[in-house]
Amino acid sequence: MLNESQLAEFAKNGFLKGSVVLNDAEVEALRAELDDVMQGKSVKKPVLNHNLLGEDTLYDGMKMTANEKVVQIVNIWMASDAFFRHAANKTICEEVAQLCNTDTLRVWHDQIQYKPPITGGPTAWHQDHPLWPIIQPADLVSAWVALDDAVIENGCMWMVPGSHKWGNHQKHLTSDKDFKPVHRHPELLPEGADTTAVPFEIKKGQVGYHHSLTWHGSPNNRSELKRRAIAVHYMPAHTRYEPTSNHVMLSYVDVNKGDILKGEHFPVVFEVTGSR
Template identity: 30%
Template sequence: MTVAPTSPRTTPESLSEDAVSAYRRDGFVHLPGVISRADAARFAEAALTARNTVRDNHEGMIFTQLLQLWRHDETLRELTLNPDLAAIATRLAGIPLRLWHDQLLIKEPHNGAATEFHQDQPYWPHAGSRHALSAWVALVDVPVDRGCMTFIPGSQHLDGLRSQDLSDHGDMFTVAPELLWEQRVTVPLRAGDCTFHNSRLAHSATPNFTDDPRIAHVTIYVDADLTFAAEPAHPVTDPLGLTVGSPLPDEHFPPFSASA
């Protein structure tokens, strides 16, 4: 009997300097096996349960988005607050980090819609942020035809852009026309793999053409010392009554220690 080779695992101890350098140069890095396939399957099951039971979800043609699962679901909280993921993120960013929020992004079978190129940072009411990044963990296999990510390497240098329309193929290139000619890198993932990407990196995701849902869990890490800005509005901070210029409160946005 032939046994399939085990995928390599990525831990804070095995994270190479080459991977850190690649992230800081390109704005993203693909890390295999940040969680085991068994854990990915367990989290995927919890994600589908949450999709069917959590009231505060956002269903659209592009994807179903569920925020703040770490506050409602013990299983997904384990992934959001995973100390190894936080330690890797801290090393990539090179500064102390805190949680901004988590989210499930589920593309239903044959959804027919791409997530068009955009940056994440313009959607967040943050001031003085030195760095922010997202850990996008595949909870199922995500080949190209199931909605995997595409990145424009180096585009994280673009700062101060308005938010972009995720449903408009040309909007990113209207605000940054030079990106139309830049290289694009598409990264299919196996269950348990992760990409980390800078909050200002232009990225997109293909439609899901398959018979199964694409299930991704995202943990967003931000500068532990950033302050709250008046705009844009955001569902995570809008109910909290925060004062402009104040730090994010730890009870809602827990900081990670240097060792995570």
């Protein structure tokens, strides 16, 4: 459970480092499952398994060099029971429920981002919720667990403290040549908003939490080290289906507009006993 000062830190910054939630054996087991799914060997399949920077993909208006790669797997929980158990990790779920102030958590989706050594590409500066245009409100919390030490050298995430309080600026976000975040129209930001980013280094097996409006991104991995991680994006009890645009999870939705986003593809992984 998180204490008062941790909850206050998350409320102020929009991100927080948690404890080490997986021991070495548990990390090894997830790495082995990840290898199977990534190589297409698992019987059940995830929703996506691709290079986020596919050859035809534009990253912030620039064509990526063909050999830069970020392996993105969406909903590895559907392909791997071990990753489903991970999504229901008791410590993580209790803490996310505290951060969301809710009694029930559903999985919106999960996401592996693997930046291979040397060729690992960048993940552009973004806010999560504007990229999820089928759900409201914008108060989800993600739990990002490192499967390798994530450090500056291998492309850990960077965060902009307090940015979760500034609203939706997704379409104005870009970066400079050093991967520092840049807002194209800073006059739209609240007075005094400081867009300086800080590194969010997370140890192997440790969890880091972030709010769905926090500005974040991760630069290239030019080191010899792998950078594997699993993020689970959790919905509190009240998250509704409100489509305004497309999303890869849209075809899995079978509730009506305005309804709580429930169903077998959005499983409940945490419930305070007797709450429903």
